[in-house]
Amino acid sequence: MSDQTLVEPVRRSRLSRQIVLQLCELIREGRLRAGDRLPAERELAEQLRVSRSSLREALRTMELAGLVESHHGGGTYVRDAVSWDAVSPLALVLQTSGDTVGDLWEIRLIVEPEIAARAALRASDVDLAALAALLDRQEAALDREDVSLGIDRDFHIALAHASHNAVAVRVVELIGSLLLAGRGHFITSPERRLSALVRHREILAAVRSRVPEEARSAMLHHLQEVESYIVGALTVEAEGGRRKAEGSRRFPPSAFRLPPRS
Numbered sequence: 001m002s003d004q005t006l007v008e009p010v011r012r013s014r015l016s017r018q019i020v021l022q023l024c025e026l027i028r029e030g031r032l033r034a035g036d037r038l039p040a041e042r043e044l045a046e047q048l049r050v051s052r053s054s055l056r057e058a059l060r061t062m063e064l065a066g067l068v069e070s071h072h073g074g075g076t077y078v079r080d081a082v083s084w085d086a087v088s089p090l091a092l093v094l095q096t097s098g099d100t101v102g103d104l105w106e107i108r109l110i111v112e113p114e115i116a117a118r119a120a121l122r123a124s125d126v127d128l129a130a131l132a133a134l135l136d137r138q139e140a141a142l143d144r145e146d147v148s149l150g151i152d153r154d155f156h157i158a159l160a161h162a163s164h165n166a167v168a169v170r171v172v173e174l175i176g177s178l179l180l181a182g183r184g185h186f187i188t189s190p191e192r193r194l195s196a197l198v199r200h201r202e203i204l205a206a207v208r209s210r211v212p213e214e215a216r217s218a219m220l221h222h223l224q225e226v227e228s229y230i231v232g233a234l235t236v237e238a239e240g241g242r243r244k245a246e247g248s249r250r251f252p253p254s255a256f257r258l259p260p261r262s
Helices: 002-028 041-048 052-064 089-094 101-122 125-140 145-162 166-181 190-208 212-238
Strands: 068-071 075-078
Touching: 002 052, 002 212, 041 052, 052 068, 089 101, 089 212, 101 145, 101 166, 101 190, 101 212, 125 145, 125 190, 145 166, 145 190, 190 212
Parallel strands: none
Antiparallel strands: 068 075
């Protein structure tokens, strides 16, 4: 019993990270909308298959960030965030750790999709050729992690150049250099590097097609996918690999049920 008392708070804290990620994804997907009331605590914990204490910790994190609000005796409701697409679960789960990676990721979600959209409008033939060449190099370096990650950063910088906004280039370069300092979060598998290449090719295709909304959406999807991977990896690492065999803790989409609107 005493051993369980010592380790449970750590497990609960790490599990709450995954709950924050799941709830944010439900909101991003439109299955939870501003004004929706979350299921009662007991029911929601059962749907997510987590303890009520872990759920409370996750909801406290989201409430402090202004994403949900509790009404005394009336449940917890989703707040009307300015842009849920730009809400970073990584920033939420790292906000008390002093780690700025989450804050940097939130800025990426705000800035880089718009940069991609502008590149779709402004990229020259020279810009498009440079982006394509980078992706060919990235594909050739998939089995070399450091080289592949370096080219990955170069692609995002080159896309900023293609937006023909000098400040955008400086911002992306600064974010990239700061993220490089915290590169422990970005140790990747060959599968993840291949996935990044596929997403980059989707972004380039949208830019080449001159469709800003598709370019914006492709970049946002890419960043959110990488972010989900980082949050999941942090959770597994923090729990000593206890969940490694089963992967990130998720619940079936059909499991989540909203209470009826009042």
